[in-house]
Amino acid sequence: MERVDLHTHSTASDGISSPAELVSMAFEKSLSLFSITDHDTFDGIPEGAAAATKLGMEFLPGIELSVDLEEKGLTAHLLGYFPGIDIPELLNSSTLLGKAISFVQGGRSRRNPRILEKLADNGIYIEMDAVELIAGGDVVGRPHIAEVMLNAGYIVSMPEAFNRFLAKGKPAYVERDRLPVVRAIEIIVESGGLPVMAHPGYIEMDRETLRDFFRRMKGHGLAGIETYYPTHTSSTTERLKSYAREFQLVVTGGTDYHGRNNEAAPLGGTDDGFHVDLEDVEEFITLCSDYGRRR
Numbered sequence: 001m002e003r004v005d006l007h008t009h010s011t012a013s014d015g016i017s018s019p020a021e022l023v024s025m026a027f028e029k030s031l032s033l034f035s036i037t038d039h040d041t042f043d044g045i046p047e048g049a050a051a052a053t054k055l056g057m058e059f060l061p062g063i064e065l066s067v068d069l070e071e072k073g074l075t076a077h078l079l080g081y082f083p084g085i086d087i088p089e090l091l092n093s094s095t096l097l098g099k100a101i102s103f104v105q106g107g108r109s110r111r112n113p114r115i116l117e118k119l120a121d122n123g124i125y126i127e128m129d130a131v132e133l134i135a136g137g138d139v140v141g142r143p144h145i146a147e148v149m150l151n152a153g154y155i156v157s158m159p160e161a162f163n164r165f166l167a168k169g170k171p172a173y174v175e176r177d178r179l180p181v182v183r184a185i186e187i188i189v190e191s192g193g194l195p196v197m198a199h200p201g202y203i204e205m206d207r208e209t210l211r212d213f214f215r216r217m218k219g220h221g222l223a224g225i226e227t228y229y230p231t232h233t234s235s236t237t238e239r240l241k242s243y244a245r246e247f248q249l250v251v252t253g254g255t256d257y258h259g260r261n262n263e264a265a266p267l268g269g270t271d272d273g274f275h276v277d278l279e280d281v282e283e284f285i286t287l288c289s290d291y292g293r294r295r
Helices: 019-027 045-055 095-122 128-135 142-151 160-164 179-190 207-220 235-244 278-295
Strands: 004-005 033-036 061-066 077-081 193-195 223-229 250-253
Touching: 004 278, 019 045, 033 045, 045 061, 061 095, 061 179, 077 179, 095 128, 095 142, 095 179, 128 142, 142 160, 142 223, 179 193, 179 207, 193 278, 207 235, 223 235, 223 278, 235 250, 250 278
Parallel strands: 004 033, 033 061, 193 223, 223 250
Antiparallel strands: 061 077, 077 193
């Protein structure tokens, strides 16, 4: 059975493998379709697309945007896929999409120094220069701060950094600027992309509220739901598939691979564990083909 992976991260955000390395790994696993969806940046897409072209692989440019939900205090991630798009267009900072990405990246930049101040209040002293060196790009976030904490010996694992200090409700957590979810969906649609709600099993809503959320977002242009995800239970997956059918949304899936320890699934998944079969996301692939032909 052919497989796909539509949710992965490279060194352009918080993954450990370069875009070209990710594509090479996907090629070795014979994935039929592969996407890099770095957090709040397209910086890894040119390298990934070039590597895929060289190997003759199907590559789908993507991004994962941080969004605020309409329900007070709730946040989520929104995937955007851009089949057939001209890569330089994605990197143009003067477009509507480019300006939105700059806003979200600015939210990270404004947040990070405040996190370091809170860590210092808790006896953890690290410098922003060290965090930026670890990040190696425009997207600098909590995983990079956690890695510096680990290297400095303040913690013994990456999860400890979040569980004790960096997660929401912990001593060093700081909120940051995000796009409102409706506006983010509209921007992706207006930019020729397909917006898909990422790992909705993490969204803190009860079943009826989440169902109504998808109904409302469909009206604003939401195209799909990331139904197949390593930590979704079988019941969650089936429930999300029922929402997709009800509101005529496509389903997608991916590993959310970063390459770090304790991840739920390796890139592409495994034969005897989590993976996404091509036939499971055929409607999404057909939709991508339709979009690609329009360009």
